[in-house]
Amino acid sequence: AEPRFLWNSYLLEPLIENRLNQYLLPVIQGSFQNIHAEVGSEKVNVTLIARRCTRRIGTRMWRRGADAEGYAANFVESEQIMQSKGFTASYVQVRGSMPFLWEQIVDLTYKPSFDIVRQEEAPRVLERHFHDLQKKYGAVLAVDLVNTGGGEGRLRERYAKSIEPILSEDLRYVHFDFHRVCGHVHFERLSQLYDQIKDYLRKHRYVAS
Known part of the structure; x- marks a missing residue:
């Protein structure tokens, strides 16, 4: 099992050291x-x-951003596997908190304010994060769904500015103001996002075997 998704690695270490592989039971958190x-x-x-x-786990609002090593808070990998007529196709997407140093100060307000920490380090942390993603997955399309205005708007601006120097054919960034465009019910408007990224999706498609 991949170490970063292995939740009982500490318990398995003695078994691995003693080569008791038949007793290993890797545990993941997911679905x-x-x-x-x-x-x-x-x-x-x-x-x-x-x-x-x-890495960098926690409850919503209490754990935000990334750490100095570029590990984003509450990072989840999702894989869709389709099988038909003896062929197998896989598509992977990941999600996580915006990968630079920021936090949300939890208080009694409905929407606690955001605080960007050590802004000068944002490009380095973000570059480390995406370097790791590209090393593991190949080409990356980063889709930013936060609001354009307010506190989220400041995060979006920092994200867009920090990622710009490392954009390439294998790393693209797209912002889509999900709440403004779709609101609470108009999910059919996600077609507008698809129109922005369909060329990338068609180029990279599925991994097939």
């Missing part, structure tokens, strides 16, 4: 779902697997 569907006349097996990283 698993498998369904059988039909697309036209074709039968398709669809599996969804999500697993949460063990």
Whole structure:
């Protein structure tokens, strides 16, 4: 099991050291779902697997941003696996807090304010984060869904400014103001986001075997 998703690694260390592999039981935190569907006349097996990283974990608002090593808070990897006619296709997406140093000061207000910490370090932390993602997954499309205005707007500006120097063919950044465009019910408007990223999705597609 990949160490960053292994939640009982400490307990397994003595077993690994003594080569008691038959007793190893890796534990992840996440979800698993498998369904059988039909697309036209074709039968398709669809599996969804999500697993949460063990680094920089915490509850919402109390754990934000990334640490100095570039590990984003509450990072989750989700994989969609489709199988049909002996072929297997996989698509992976990840989510996490904006990968630079910031925090949210929790108080009695409905929306606690944000505080960007050590702004001068944002480009370095963000570059380390995306270097790690590209090393593990290849090309990356970063989709930023926060509001354009208010406190989230300040975070968006810092994110966009910090990521700009490292953008390339293999690293793209797209901002989409989800709440302004979709509100609470108009999810069909996500087609506007798709129009912005469809060329990237078509280029990279699924990993097939």
